[in-house]
Amino acid sequence: MTVSLYPNFQILICDDDTTFLRSISFAIERYCGINNTVQCSDSRKVLEHLAEGNIRVVLLDLNMPHISGEELLPQIIELYPHISVIIISGLNQVTTAVQCIKLGAYDYHVKTEEPERLASGIFRVVQFQELGIENEAMRQQLLNNKTTLDPAFSKIISADSQMHSIFRYIESISKSKQPILVTGESGVGKELIARAIHETSQCAGELVCINVAGLDDNMFSDTLFGHRRGAFTGANQSRQGMIERASGGTLFLDEIGDLSLASQVKLLRLLQEGEYYPIGSDTPKKINSRVIAATHQDLEKKKEEHNFRNDLYYRLKIHHIEVPALRDRKSDISLLLEHFLTLAAEEFSKSCPTVSSELHFLLSNYDFPGNVRELRSMVYDAMSTCEVDSLPLNAFEKIIGGAKQSSLPRTFTAPLFQNLTTLPTLKQANNLLIEEALLRAEGKQSLAARILGISQPALSKRLKKREDE
Numbered sequence: 001m002t003v004s005l006y007p008n009f010q011i012l013i014c015d016d017d018t019t020f021l022r023s024i025s026f027a028i029e030r031y032c033g034i035n036n037t038v039q040c041s042d043s044r045k046v047l048e049h050l051a052e053g054n055i056r057v058v059l060l061d062l063n064m065p066h067i068s069g070e071e072l073l074p075q076i077i078e079l080y081p082h083i084s085v086i087i088i089s090g091l092n093q094v095t096t097a098v099q100c101i102k103l104g105a106y107d108y109h110v111k112t113e114e115p116e117r118l119a120s121g122i123f124r125v126v127q128f129q130e131l132g133i134e135n136e137a138m139r140q141q142l143l144n145n146k147t148t149l150d151p152a153f154s155k156i157i158s159a160d161s162q163m164h165s166i167f168r169y170i171e172s173i174s175k176s177k178q179p180i181l182v183t184g185e186s187g188v189g190k191e192l193i194a195r196a197i198h199e200t201s202q203c204a205g206e207l208v209c210i211n212v213a214g215l216d217d218n219m220f221s222d223t224l225f226g227h228r229r230g231a232f233t234g235a236n237q238s239r240q241g242m243i244e245r246a247s248g249g250t251l252f253l254d255e256i257g258d259l260s261l262a263s264q265v266k267l268l269r270l271l272q273e274g275e276y277y278p279i280g281s282d283t284p285k286k287i288n289s290r291v292i293a294a295t296h297q298d299l300e301k302k303k304e305e306h307n308f309r310n311d312l313y314y315r316l317k318i319h320h321i322e323v324p325a326l327r328d329r330k331s332d333i334s335l336l337l338e339h340f341l342t343l344a345a346e347e348f349s350k351s352c353p354t355v356s357s358e359l360h361f362l363l364s365n366y367d368f369p370g371n372v373r374e375l376r377s378m379v380y381d382a383m384s385t386c387e388v389d390s391l392p393l394n395a396f397e398k399i400i401g402g403a404k405q406s407s408l409p410r411t412f413t414a415p416l417f418q419n420l421t422t423l424p425t426l427k428q429a430n431n432l433l434i435e436e437a438l439l440r441a442e443g444k445q446s447l448a449a450r451i452l453g454i455s456q457p458a459l460s461k462r463l464k465k466r467e468d469e
Ligand SMILES: Nc1ncnc2c1ncn2[C@@H]1O[C@H](COP(=O)(O)OP(=O)(O)OP(=O)(O)O)[C@@H](O)[C@H]1O
Pocket: 155, 156, 157, 158, 184, 185, 186, 187, 188, 189, 190, 191, 192, 193, 254, 295, 296, 336, 372, 373, 376
């Protein structure tokens, strides 16, 4: 099995003490899951390594034969200003530490420190470098004004500029290992976004999706961490957890807003420490997958109500994608309608029907509380009974009709009588309503009648009566 390397850049560790080299490499793998390291015991080779490799972090011992760390530090900073250098010294001397920081070192650690502390310092610099790489990718995208999108987005039908900005953002963070939080109303396509993130990352592992909403705390631990044989009554065989299954890939935790507070603590620990214990085991395992979490809930509000942990929220939200509701990207309605019609026609082995302008009008003035999922089921429902060349309106009206008032464009829903000092007569109001409906229906009487909730002959009669008066 190939072990995937983390992070995407290398970390050079330079110390003439080979025992220390081995133990520090082990510690940063053990505590941070970092395994993309290069060990160098000869300080004369440091610049050679930097010239060849994809190195972004250097751990540098100060006292070495041939060339000392103190001599190397200014050279590295001058030649490779994007590299972060962490000094590791045998001496706990404040003056030397200050001097190194002044010369441009990112941090200073003493060899006798607890390995966890040293490792967490290294983890911080890795995160800093990852953010720098993402920034650079975003900058390049803006400068190049790249028009072609990664094929991973082809399954997400959209011509909306907000959605395309999200695609660009995903491309720029695709190589990062940091968690991503995807929020948005139910049915907007959060799972599709998670799939696209996984595909653009081009990692070798699987995408493993878990809906955590239905899991109590024990089931959550068992599902994610797995268990050893005999860990509890009924555990006749050991079970691999989903974290292990997602190794080298992506772990997608859907409905994260429904996670119990007890399970939130476990997830936080997993993200912070990068390791977990299968139930019944005292040997820790490393998480080697990216975590994507999604929810339709308002996590800020849940946080205020003390139902979602603050620290977990910020840990998950290192990258945040808010998918807009369908009503806020109306241009996508026609595209999605066409897309689902083609799919449904194929599934029902029917020819694709035409869509009347009345239907386009109805849909574009509807709020879609269930978003894309709702549009999809409307189309499939209509297609299941459609026997004609034109898509019948009644299948859509069943749903939209009941919500007609709420579906009016927001600009039309201002309080009706607010600016009137005297009320119109019933006859005047009648005429005003008819005129407004005809205006909105672009002169189409059948549609105006539908908006007013009367039949077309009834509307024609009223129009005729008005003309005769
Ligand atoms: N832009 C899109 N293009 C094509 N299909 C879409 C798009 N957005 C959503 N869908 C489809 O709509 C349905 C709902 O999408 P999805 O399950 O990703 O939504 P969600 O936001 O994760 O919903 P929930 O919050 O309920 O889990 C799926 O069938 C999905 O394929």
